[in-house]
Amino acid sequence: MDIRFRKYSWQLAPASVRDIRERVFIREQKVPPELEWDQTDEIADHYLAVLPDNTPAGVARLFSTLEETGHIGRMAILPEHRGSGIGEALLRHLIQESAGRFSELRLSAQEHAIPFYQRSGFHVCSDVYDDAGIPHYDMRCLAPELAAQALTTVDHPMILGMDSDSWLFNSEHRLVALMDSVVGQAGQRIWLYDRLLSHDLYDRHRFRELISTLARRHRLSEVRLLIHDDKPLVKRRHRLVELMRRLPSRMELRLVNTDYPVANQPFALVDREGVVYRHDFDKPEGFAKFSDGGRVKLLSEDFQRMWDAARPSVELRELPL
Secondary structure, eight states, rough: OOOOOEOOOOTTOOOHHHHIIIIIIIIIOOOOOHHHTTTHHHEEEEEEEEEEOOOOOOOOEEEEEEEEEEEEEEEEEEETTTTTTTTHHHHHHHHHHTTTOSSSSEEEGGGGGGGHHHHTTEEOOHHHHHHHHEEEEEEEESHHHHHHTTTTTOOSTTTTTTTTEEEEEHHHHHHHHHHHHHHOOSSSEEEEEEEOOHHHSSSHHHHHHHHHHHHHTTTOEEEEEESOHHHHHHHTTTTHHHHHOOOOOEEEEEEOOOOOOOOOSSEEEETTTTTEEEEEEOOOOEESSOOOOOHHHHHHHHHHHHHHHHHHHHHHSSSSO
């Protein structure tokens, strides 16, 4: 079906934008009107999906509260047009619109809609909560630019345990996006092996927040950092070092013992499925996999052998908080 999309400000939006939201959210889902209409409408871009004969079929809005984070909301398809792919086409149009504009996309999904959003690269990032009497989950896409490029070729792009494609990278920008997308979905463990905790890759606010979220999630959370050299960490207050000092039971850093065999390539392992593998310590070249249990198992065995022979960092232990 040939669906077209029109973008409006709230002031210039046709009545059909408001009518569709009123019919779906207020009448059908019983959302109180005072919750449906909010000040965000004034700052959002509003998208209207229309059929070839110009019949309005669905709406959504896109806005930003932080410079690099976009929010998708108020997505609604009229009942008579559901099941025909209009909702997916509208969502993917919004992702395309966000590519290159935002480094992160967020939305609030009703529980039954989670699989729908996962097919376009969004993963759950919160516990369930109530919104207008309806169970919701926060979902996000940490690499909308990459998702936009893969929407027609990859099922469930960048979703842990679902996407079996290999994502190649040969630039720091793409490496960072894939690293965050894998790490951001960790449910229990992150094992990271590198020569250094380089500041460009690991000493970033978003990466720290992703690690912190896992470390604080539950008592079985585990973050292991295995490196060759801790001297650069002593010279400046690395975000991960500060976090480790505050969560010593959930995060641990060790230095490899070079008297034993060590891997020549750095990697990050997330739960039992996710891996980011670089071919060289000094180059942003390699691949990420979101569903590769066999490779993760083999690398986990290598990591465990190095970890068992490694020693704690005396220098970091003696740093003041």
